[in-house]
Amino acid sequence: MKMWFNKWKHLLGILSIPFQGLIYMGIASNVGPDIIFNYSWIDTQIPFVKWFIFPYISWMPVLYLSFIYLAFKNRSLYWRTLLIYNVSVMTCNVVFWFFPTYVPRPDVVSTDLASTLVNFIYQSDAPLNCFPSVHCLTSYLLFITLKRDLVVRRSVRFFMYTLLWLIIISTVFTKQHALIDVFGGILFAEVTYRIVQLTSSLSQQREKQVTTSL
Secondary structure, three states, X not given: OHHHHHXXXXXXXXXXXXXXXXXXXXXXXXXXXXXXXXXXXXXXXXXXXXXXHHHHHOHHHHHHHHHHHHHHHOHHHHHXXXXXXXXXXXXXXXXXXXXXXXXXXXXXXXXXXXXXXXXXXXXXXXXXOOOOOXXXXXXXXXHHHHHHHOOOOHHHHHHHHHHXXXXXXXXXXXXXXXXXXXXXXXXXXXXHHHHHHHHHHHHHHXXXXXXXXX
């Protein structure tokens, strides 16, 4: 048992995901009256499409399963991606605290599974702390990690690319986010990814120079 734990204890790093979620919920429950209406004219032109709730709710299992896969496939990439996730999401939480935003939602009558799921999400997740979108941030992070750092079969790559972008798109069609939230999430992920990559590269170069000098 001890040997198994020592071998797979790095999986405990995934617990940082629900920890970040608790911080998000805590911030959302303490939002004051100074909330920014995070909605523009172009957002009003995007229709509400209830069927996009299915890719939207797939986000959480996709996130957990992706990190579990990375933990088994490539431990160093797993830790680096988890670091990027935590740094970027914690930065989001800081933004949520100082820059609370609000996105309006339509009234949806529960007539089928899709509309019932929409109302479940609406009831369990307040329409606050929308910029940047964590859904979009994490989905884009998984997308660029898969694109730039992983070698997988073409069919798997195509499936994941499609699913991750459907999750990103679903945030506006389910009226969970405005377009600026989507772009903000993608920007946060890209910038944090590049900073961590650059820091890691510089660290490796210094270690190599030290080794060479010895």
